[in-house]
Amino acid sequence: MRPRSRSRRGLAATSGALMAAVCAIAVPVSSIPASADPGRTGSARVQLEHLDRGLVAATTSNGVFLSWRLLGHEVTGSTASGMTGANFHVYRDGRRIATVTDSTNYLDGAGTSTATYRVAAVVGGHEVDRSATVTAWSDAFRDLPLRKPADGVTPAGESYTYSAGDLSVGDVDGDGQYEYIVKWDPSNAKDVSQVGYTGNVLIDAYELDGTLLYRVDLGVNIRAGAHYTQFLVYDFDGDGRSEMMFKTAPGTKITRYGKKGNVVSERYITLPKKDVRAGVSHTDDYRLSRTDYYAHVVRMFRQWHQHPEVVAGRWPATLEQAFGIEPRYQYPLSQEHAQALADHFMDVYAPSRSSRNNLRAFEGFILHGPEYLTVFDGATGRDLHTIDYKPGRHDDGLMWGDYAMGRIEPGNRVDRFLSGVAYLDGRRPSAVFARGYYTRSTLVAYGWDGRRLTQNWYVDSGWTPMTNPFNDGPHGRDGTDPQFGTITTQGQHSLSAADVDADGKQEIVYGGATIDHDGTLLYSSFGQMPPGSGAPGTSARIGHGDAMHVTDIDPNRPGLEMYQVHEGGRWAPYGYTLRDGATGQLIYGGYTGVDTGRGMIGDVVPEHPGLETWCSQPSGSISGIGLRGADGASLGDRVPGTNQSIKWAADMTTQIVGGSQEVTPTIGDWRRGTLLTAEGTRTNNHTKGNPGLVADIFGDWREEMLVRTADSSAIRIYLSTEVTNRKLYTLMHDPQYRAEVARQQTTYNQPSYPSFYLGSDINWSQVPVPKIWAPGSVAALGDQFDTQIRAGEVFGPVVLRLKVALVEAEYHLDQGRQAAAARALERFVRDLGQVKRPSHISGAAYTALTHQAGAVIAMLS
Secondary structure (H helix, E strand, C coil): CCCCCCCCHHHHCCCHHHHHHHHHHCCCHHHCCHHHCHHHHCCCCEECCCCCCCCEEEEECCEEEEECCCCHHHCCEEECCEEECCEEEEEECCEEEEEECCCCEEEECCCCCCCEEEEEEEECCEEEEECCCEECECCCEEEEECCCCCCEECCCCCEECEEEEEEEEECCCCCCCCEEEEEEEECCCCCCCCCCCCCCCEEEEECCCCCEEEEEECCCCCCCCCCCCCCEEECCCCCCCCEEEEEECCCCEEEEECCCCCEEEEEECCCCHHHHHCCCCCCCCCECCHHHHHHHHHHHHHCHHHCHHHHCCCCCCCHHHHHCCCCCCCCCCCHHHHHHHHHHHHHHHHHHHCCCCCHHHCCCCECCCCCEEEEEECCCCCEEEEEECCCCCCCCCCCCCCCCCCCCCCCCHHHCEEEEEECCCCCCCEEEEEECCCCCCEEEEEEECCCCEEEEEEEECCCCCCCCCCCCCCCCCCCCCCCCHHHCCCEEEEEEEECCCCCCCCEEEEECEEECCCCCEEEECEEECCCCCCCCCCEEECCCCCCEEEECCCCCCCCCEEEEECCCHHHCCCCEEEEECCCCCEEEEECCCCCCCCEEEECCCCCCCCCEEEECCCCCCCCCCCCECCCCCECCCCCCCCCEEECCCCCCCCEEEECCCCCCCEEEECCCEEEEECCCEECECHHHCECCEEECCCCCCCCEEEEEECCCCEEEEECCCCCCCCECCCHHHCHHHHHHHHHCCCCCCCCCCCCCCCCCCCCHHHCCCCCEECCCHHHHHHHHHHHHHHCCCECCCHHHHHHHHHHHHHHHHHCCCHHHHHHHHHHHHHHHHHCCCCCCECHHHHHHHHHHHHHHHHHHC
16 A cells, blocks of 8 residues: 655654755655555555544542553454553553553542543553643543534524534544544434425534634535435545545535634635536525426426437326326427426325325425535645536436335435445545435445545446336336346445455445445345235345444354344345345344334343344334344343444443433443433434444543533533453554444444454454554654654754654655655664664663654554
C-alpha cells in the first residue's frame, strides 16, 4: 500500500534552512527501486488511525477508575489470559502508584477528583511512551456541549425543532484524538413512505470540549429521515485525517466557526460545471407541493406513449389499460385528457388499491433535480470534490415499483440509501454507497486519493420487470442484469464489510446477498418455501429484513457467520437465519410467517459456547424461536431486547441498551439486571431506540455509549467502570470493527463487531495480532521529538540532523515511497545512537525515541 503522511504543525513549520538541507540529502526518486514501494509488492498492512493512549479517569464510589488503550502495533502475541505487548506504569500527581500487566485499566482506591493521572507504556523494563495528563470526571460520564440549531417552519406552515441524532467519530485534525460528527434531525423527519415537508438536515463537527468546528446544512433539496442521509467519516486517503462523504444537492452550505463560536465563513458546495452551464443554482428548490405533484403526474401521463417500456411493448399501451378501464382517449394525450386521467388516478384508482392512498395530499418530496456525492475536509468542512450521485433516481419511482403495489408511494423504493466503509483490497479503505434494495438494487465503491474520487466497481441488478407499473408485484423478482439480477429484495436496512471468504479482503454483506471484494457476486441466498407458506415447495430469496449481524458467532466453526431476520412473512422461506459467511449456506433458521422485525446476537448465556441469537416475537408469540445458542440449541423462550448491544462488562459478556422514544435509556445484563440508567438522556430513531453511537472511542477495549441529553444540549458519553483483567487492544485497530463503527449510523443502526470471536469464553490464541499502518505515526514521532527538545532532553547540533531525517521521512511518505521513508527513520535511529551522551540526549529520551521510531519502521516494513 502507499500510506500517506499528514502535514503536521512541527514538521510543516520547518525553517527554510532545514528544508534546504532536506532537499540536499533527500533520496532522488530515480534511485528508489520500484520494489521498494509496498503498494506494488503487496504489503498486507491495513491502514488504520494513529491514536493516542486515550486515557480517561472517572470518579466512582470506590475511588478513581482509569482506562486506556493498548494500541494495535504494540501487540506481540497472546497468552492463555490475554494479549501480550506493552505493560504500563500508572502515575498519580507525578508519583508512580502501580504497574499494570494484565489489562489496560486500574482502580485507584486512594484517588480523589482533584488528582492528576498519566500512564507510561513499558517495554523491556523501560518507559517508552507517556500519555497526556488527565483529571478525573466527576462521574462515570462526561458531556460534550452542543450548539442546538434554531427551530424552523415548513412551506406548509408547520413548525419543527431539532434533536441530535446519529453520531460518528474520526480524527479530523490528525492529533490522535477523535472528533465527533453529529447529525441533527428535525422533529418532522419522515420515513420514505410518509408524505410532508421536512426541515433541513444538519451535520456538525465538534471537539470533545464542545468547540463547534463547522456545520453543513444539506439544504432544502435533501429530505430528512433515516433512509436519506448516510454520512461516512473516515481517513480515506491515508493522510492521517478523516474526511466526510455523503449525498448533497444544490443548496448544501458549509458554515465554519471560530474558537469563540463566531461565524468565520459561509459557502456553498461547488456545483459541477455542467450543472452551472445548465442553469442550476443554490437557490433552486425542488420540493414538490401538492399542486406540483399533480402537474408532475399530468406530465408523466402526457409522455406515456414515449416511455421505453411502453414502446417496447412490456407495459400497457394506454393508461386506461393500466387502470383497467375502458378506452377513452387518443394518444399522445392532450393536456386536458392527461388531466382527466390524473384525476381518475388520484381520486378513483389509487383509493381503490388502498384506503391509505391519498395522492392529493402528496407533498414535500424531491423527485427531480441534481443529486451529488461530496467529499468534505474533516477539519474545516471545505468541500473537496463533488460528483453526480450514482445511480441517479431515473424517475419518481415508477420504474422502481413505487406505483405497482397496493400502497402507491412515489419516492419510496427509489430513495432507499445505504453506506459503508470497506477494505476491498485488504489495505486501503473504500467508500461504498447503495441505492435501492426492494426492487432495483445498486452498490458503488469509490476510492479517494486526496484529490478526486475514483470508482472501484459498480453493481446494478437492473430493473425488475413489470407487466403493469400500476398493478404488479415486483418484490422477489430477478432484475434484468445477468450477473446481479438475483440481488433484488435481498438488501437489508444496513450493510456490513467483513472478510467472509478469508482472502484478506473485505466483502460487502448486503443482506441475503454478498458482493465479493472485486465487485462480483459471491452469492445470493435462497431457500425452499415450507408447508403453510405462500408458495410451498418453491425456491425463494431469503429476502429483505431490518437487522443483520456479521462476526464469528460460533468459534467452533471456521470463519464468520451472519445472523439475520427477514420480513417477507408468508412469502419468505425463513423469518430468521444463521448462515455461513463464506457461502451463505444455512446453519439454522426457522419459518415464522410474519414480518420478523428485529434480531440480535451476543454472549448473554456465558456457560454456553459462542454467541446467542434471538429475534423479536410479535404478539401471539411464535413457538420455537426463543433464545438459541450458536449451535442452534434452544436456551429458553424468553429473550433479551433487540434495540442495540454494547460490550460493557468486565467479563466480555454482552449487554443490551434499552429505551426508546421518551423512555430513559438503560444498559442491562441478561443475568445481573440493570447496570446503568442514563438519567436525563434519550435514544434516537423513534422505536428503534438506538444511542447516537456505541463504540470503543477511548479507554480500554470496551464500548462507550453516546446518547443525547433530553434537550439535546449535549452528547453524554458513558464509560464502563467495571475493573477487568482482560487485556485486549483497542477495537478500533481491528479493521472490521473500525469499518462497522463508520457504518453504524446507516439507516437502521446495527452494532459494530470485530473480525474475531469476542465473548466470555474467548480463545486468545485466535485473536489476530494487528498488522497495521497508522498514517500520522511519523508526525507523532516528530511531536514526541519536539516535546523532548522543549524539555531539554535533547539539545545541540544533533537536533538539526535528526529533524532532517524526520522531514525526509514525511516527504517520502507524501510521495508514496514507504521504503525510503523507513530508511530515513533508520538513519534517525542511528543518529540518536551516535550522540548518546548526557550533553546531547538523555537516556529516557533515547529509549522513548528509538522505541517509537522502531515501531514506525516496523509498520513500514
